[in-house]
Amino acid sequence: xxxxxxxxxxxxxxxxxxxxxxxxxxxxxxxxxxxxxxxxxxxxxxxxxxxxxxxxxxxxxxxxxxxxxxxxxxxxxxxxxxxxxxxxxxxxxxxxxxxxxxxxxxxxxxxxxxxxxxxxxxxxxxxxxxxxxxxxxxxxxxxxxxxxxxxxxxxxxxxxxxxxxxxxxxxxxxxxxxxxxxxxxxxxxxxxxxxxxxxxxxxxxxxxxxxxxxxxxxxxxxxxxxxxxxxxxxxxxxxxxxxxxxxxxxxxxxxxxxxxxxxxxxxxxxxxxxxxxxxxxxxxxxxxxxxxxxxxxxxxxxxxxxxxxxxxxxxxxxxxxxxxxxxxxxxxxxxxxxxxxxxxxxxxxxxxx
Amino acid sequence: xxxxxxxxxxxxxxxxxxxxxxxxxxxxxxxxxxxxxxxxxxxxxxxxxxxxxxxxxxxxxxxxxxxxxxxxxxxxxxxxxxxxxxxxxxxxxxxxxxxxxxxxxxxxxxxxxxxxxxxxxxxxxxxxxxxxxxxxxxxxxxxxxxxxxxxxxxxxxxxxxxxxxxxxxxxxxxxxxxxxxxxxxxxxxxxxxxxxxxxxxxxxxxxxxxxxxxxxxxxxxxxxxxxxxxxxxxxxxxxxxxxxxxxxxxxxxxxxxxxxxxxxxxxxxxxxxxxxxxxxxxxxxxxxxxxxxxxxxxxxxxxxxxxxxxxxxxxxxxxxxxxxxxxxxxxxxxxxxxxxxxxxxxxxxxxxx
Numbered sequence: 001x002x003x004x005x006x007x008x009x010x011x012x013x014x015x016x017x018x019x020x021x022x023x024x025x026x027x028x029x030x031x032x033x034x035x036x037x038x039x040x041x042x043x044x045x046x047x048x049x050x051x052x053x054x055x056x057x058x059x060x061x062x063x064x065x066x067x068x069x070x071x072x073x074x075x076x077x078x079x080x081x082x083x084x085x086x087x088x089x090x091x092x093x094x095x096x097x098x099x100x101x102x103x104x105x106x107x108x109x110x111x112x113x114x115x116x117x118x119x120x121x122x123x124x125x126x127x128x129x130x131x132x133x134x135x136x137x138x139x140x141x142x143x144x145x146x147x148x149x150x151x152x153x154x155x156x157x158x159x160x161x162x163x164x165x166x167x168x169x170x171x172x173x174x175x176x177x178x179x180x181x182x183x184x185x186x187x188x189x190x191x192x193x194x195x196x197x198x199x200x201x202x203x204x205x206x207x208x209x210x211x212x213x214x215x216x217x218x219x220x221x222x223x224x225x226x227x228x229x230x231x232x233x234x235x236x237x238x239x240x241x242x243x244x245x246x247x248x249x250x251x252x253x254x255x256x257x258x259x260x261x262x263x264x265x266x267x268x269x270x271x272x273x274x275x276x277x278x279x280x281x282x283x284x285x286x287x288x289x290x291x292x293x294x295x296x297x298x299x300x301x302x303x304x305x306x307x308x309x310x311x312x313x314x315x316x317x318x319x320x321x322x323x324x325x326x327x328x329x330x331x332x333x334x335x336x337x338x339x340x341x342x343x344x345x346x347x348x349x350x351x352x353x
Numbered sequence: 354x355x356x357x358x359x360x361x362x363x364x365x366x367x368x369x370x371x372x373x374x375x376x377x378x379x380x381x382x383x384x385x386x387x388x389x390x391x392x393x394x395x396x397x398x399x400x401x402x403x404x405x406x407x408x409x410x411x412x413x414x415x416x417x418x419x420x421x422x423x424x425x426x427x428x429x430x431x432x433x434x435x436x437x438x439x440x441x442x443x444x445x446x447x448x449x450x451x452x453x454x455x456x457x458x459x460x461x462x463x464x465x466x467x468x469x470x471x472x473x474x475x476x477x478x479x480x481x482x483x484x485x486x487x488x489x490x491x492x493x494x495x496x497x498x499x500x501x502x503x504x505x506x507x508x509x510x511x512x513x514x515x516x517x518x519x520x521x522x523x524x525x526x527x528x529x530x531x532x533x534x535x536x537x538x539x540x541x542x543x544x545x546x547x548x549x550x551x552x553x554x555x556x557x558x559x560x561x562x563x564x565x566x567x568x569x570x571x572x573x574x575x576x577x578x579x580x581x582x583x584x585x586x587x588x589x590x591x592x593x594x595x596x597x598x599x600x601x602x603x604x605x606x607x608x609x610x611x612x613x614x615x616x617x618x619x620x621x622x623x624x625x626x627x628x629x630x631x632x633x634x635x636x637x638x639x640x641x642x643x644x645x646x647x648x649x650x651x652x653x654x655x656x657x658x659x660x661x662x663x664x665x666x667x668x669x670x671x672x673x674x675x676x677x678x679x680x681x682x683x684x685x686x687x688x689x690x691x692x693x694x695x696x697x698x699x700x701x702x703x704x705x706x
Binding site for chain 2: 106
């Protein structure tokens, strides 16, 4: 039995989508037990529509729902201890759930997750790991926006955590890991990236295979299982790629609708298009995974539908089933250069929020 | 008459492509005068095949050709004063050419350009500006890889230079400029980006309209005419987008070839596909523009064909015809906060190489 906490109010469409998604997930992964948090007058009528889901759910009413445009600090002030977002994270902390899923706003969710769960021993900064469709299948990219900047030690942590996630998600024994960098030989990248490369080579880690530097176009090629970068670059690379995919789809749509011959051609080739669309579908790979905290939190796209939300739940489910958290803990313990965190680091994290 | 210096040896295919490209460019822009640098035994026989080009060309033999895999420092040691790459840049310095075009390796070309032309007064660091196809047409993105990192003042310079380029290339009076950033409200980006935003708002520059922050997916949407970022992020965003476009093309090709119905459909819709391919075609928007040096240098893709090389030449041609250099000079003079460069900055640049 895998216990999943759901922030029913998170996302652009709230319980309409999240409960529908939970019901879909349950059909595919029948060994889920849900703990659902939300406003009862909104959630309970919807839950009635899904009797199977209702039977596997403990519902908890929460007074507060975090808005999608709420700033992290505001969300924290208003929603700490009380909101459905907080409560779902807290369920993980209290060991009532194995993982929490929310489609709420990323900044608020990360702030609450950090505040509630705290970072793992030896980890200074959490990361958000995204799942990226590639020519070879899927790769993991982290950090896609938890924090700005990362020093070499933090990049090494990301490599270890991403490697553990790849082992949990792709069931490979020793995933390949690359550091995202620019190609020009001699100005090759930031000092931290170079230093992280040196650390990774020297550490000779037996749970990951360090590949070396990779460039922006290596992500889509699937050159490595795990692409490591700091959150600013990772976020921009992810959005630039998403933007390009949408742009091509828009161009194609406009171009095909220009002549009836092209429209007919499109109808005949529709199965081929659908296959590509499915491969690139952000719903299929929905679910950013917060790594480096004392518990796993999954961030679903805010604008997704029930199908996409079910995919995010599935990511959480797989992470628990394959022991992601324990893998990360063991790897970090084994390979982390025991660097003493600067005194007051924990306070600083709280202030940052 | 616009005088263009060509490094005939640059690129994966050398004079076969560069001279073919020059011949194509000449047909479209008949008021070009070429100064071509290269190994005579390789170039002259090819030049014979293009009598019109030959008639508009002064050819200079050079002993050295820079290899595509040569490190900048190595290229500089071996090719300074002697290579076709150096000579074509030097022609700009000596005012014998208005612009230089090379498909040679980016690192070497930038190192030589910096060394030969030097950065403009008030500019600390040059940038490479790329032309990005968008849903609204084209945008300029800079820096896509000249240097790693940029402080707020350098980002402001990029904004001014990119704005001048947009005025020269798109013939808009007051292009919109955005700073590339991540979306999460409160951790919004690097300090330098925030500070640059403040500077741009306060400066109230009449040649550009400061839009504010943009995210990775705004580039492809064409939200602004000019997207400003430092070279590490810019390079990775560019390559991530290119990689995604290639990935989708590969997926489509594989998917369409699976059934004969899909193949037939593709044939019928081919004109629509071709139109999209043309819009996203890297050859069409070929030409990274080196900005911030005492002269304009255009970098063509190394692996391009004659058509792509002709596009790079056209970018150079337009830049000269529309007075890019003079526009940049005037804008920088007018708006640059006269910050005294750290002493020895020029030496440092030379050492960096």
